[in-house]
Amino acid sequence: MLNAAEIKELKNILSTPKNIVIVTHWSPDGDAMGSSLGLYNYLKQKKHKVTVITPNDYPSFLFWMPGNSSVIDFSLKTSVAKKTIAKSDLIFCLDFNSLKRIYDLGDEVAAAKATKIIIDHHQQPEDFAKYLLHTVDACSTCELVFDFITMMGDKKLLNKDIADCLYTGIMTDTGSFRFPSTTARTHQIASELIAVGANNSEIHNLVYDDNSESRLRLLGYCLSEKLTVLKEYNTAFFSLRADELKRFNYKKGDTESLVNYALTIKGICFAAFFVERDEAVKTSFRSKGSFDVNLFARKNFNGGGHKHAAGGSSDDSLDESLIKFIALLPEYKKQLTSKK
Numbered sequence: 116m117l118n119a120a121e122i123k124e125l126k127n128i129l130s131t132p133k134n135i136v137i138v139t140h141w142s143p144d145g146d147a148m149g150s151s152l153g154l155y156n157y158l159k160q161k162k163h164k165v166t167v168i169t170p171n172d173y174p175s176f177l178f179w180m181p182g183n184s185s186v187i188d189f190s191l192k193t194s195v196a197k198k199t200i201a202k203s204d205l206i207f208c209l210d211f212n213s214l215k216r217i218y219d220l221g222d223e224v225a226a227a228k229a230t231k232i233i234i235d236h237h238q239q240p241e242d243f244a245k246y247l248l249h250t251v252d253a254c255s256t257c258e259l260v261f262d263f264i265t266m267m268g269d270k271k272l273l274n275k276d277i278a279d280c281l282y283t284g285i286m287t288d289t290g291s292f293r294f295p296s297t298t299a300r301t302h303q304i305a306s307e308l309i310a311v312g313a314n315n316s317e318i319h320n321l322v323y324d325d326n327s328e329s330r331l332r333l334l335g336y337c338l339s340e341k342l343t344v345l346k347e348y349n350t351a352f353f354s355l356r357a358d359e360l361k362r363f364n365y366k367k368g369d370t371e372s373l374v375n376y377a378l379t380i381k382g383i384c385f386a387a388f389f390v391e392r393d394e395a396v397k398t399s400f401r402s403k404g405s406f407d408v409n410l411f412a413r414k415n416f417n418g419g420g421h422k423h424a425a426g427g428s429s430d431d432s433l434d435e436s437l438i439k440f441i442a443l444l445p446e447y448k449k450q451l452t453s454k455k
């Protein structure tokens with residue numbers, strides 16, 4: 116968390132116009148884009164020059180967010196992004212805990228002379244910034260951006276644009292206010308955001324009712340053909356090969372949240388999803404109860420995240436990754452079958 120002296124320093128830095136860059140993690144999700152654009156809309160009001168830079172592209176169900184059209188995708192506009200970073204006074208790093216999470220963009224951030232600030236809620240953040248606004252107790256980075264605006268004494272600047280963005284990240288990172296990370300405070304903040312104009316019902320429509328027909332058919336295919344349930348380990352998982360993605364006309368975001376369906380089976384406390392991407396096999400892990408998927412992903416799949424939601428990757432083939440995953444389960448049997 117930020118101490119009183121740091122808050123004062125940051126207030127002072129933000130009291131005059133600055134060149135500010137906001138970066139967020141690879142394959143940005145609702146919280147990554149919501150926190151970045153929420154902060155963007157706040158800092159713009161304070162007369163800063165602000166640029167949001169993502170490492171790569173993100174799902175089209177997030178394109179409606181205010182400020183989206185000014186976002187720079189580093190993988191497409193690398194030289195503009197590099198120049199903007201080199202010129203910046205301040206870089207906000209939102210919703211990630213390690214520069215590895217932003218790949219080549221991380222080299223630019225590391226090399227930049229700008230003052231860096233991390234705002235994040237993932238476990239075990241690395242030490243690459245001067246300022247750290249971090250707690251794993253926050254339901255989302257959007258909650259921490261709300262706190263940041265409050266700490267800067269600027270709650271009066273909260274408006275509909277900021278609120279729409281922050282509400283989106285809180286909604287998506289809490290699974291629509293259902294995960295254990297949802298607290299009384301989460302609802303209080305959501306209430307304040309609605310009070311200043313966040314259109315909660317419309318945001319649910321924009322984010323969740325944006326399916327293409329092929330996305331829904333892909334979901335049906337996964338559920339009926341691709342789900343493996345291992346009762347002995349209270350574990351269920353799916354996997355998708357590249358040819359299957361192609362068959363269902365895969366678009367960015369189409370497999371987001373798929374892993375959660377496996378966790379809705381009664382008694383299942385560990386769910387996994389493996390998908391074949393160009394660069395590697397991407398893994399998603401979710402859990403309920405005491406099983407810690409952050410530790411599992413860190414140890415076995417070169418990843419991390421939160422206790423109940425984490426991800427990683429594997430350089431092995433999809434089949435080899437699945438064999439490895441299944442072979443690991445006996446080691447975790449006690450944790451997966453304990454009643455807690």
Ligand code: 5GP
Nearest residue numbers: 399400417418419420421424425426427428
């Ligand atoms: P998802 O499964 O939705 O991609 O990610 C779940 C959570 O784990 C998110 O909070 C995300 O930031 C984190 N995460 C996903 N992939 C990785 C990874 O490769 N490395 C780390 N450290 N975190 C990840």
Ligand code: MN
Nearest residue numbers: 146210256288
């Ligand atoms: Mn998040």
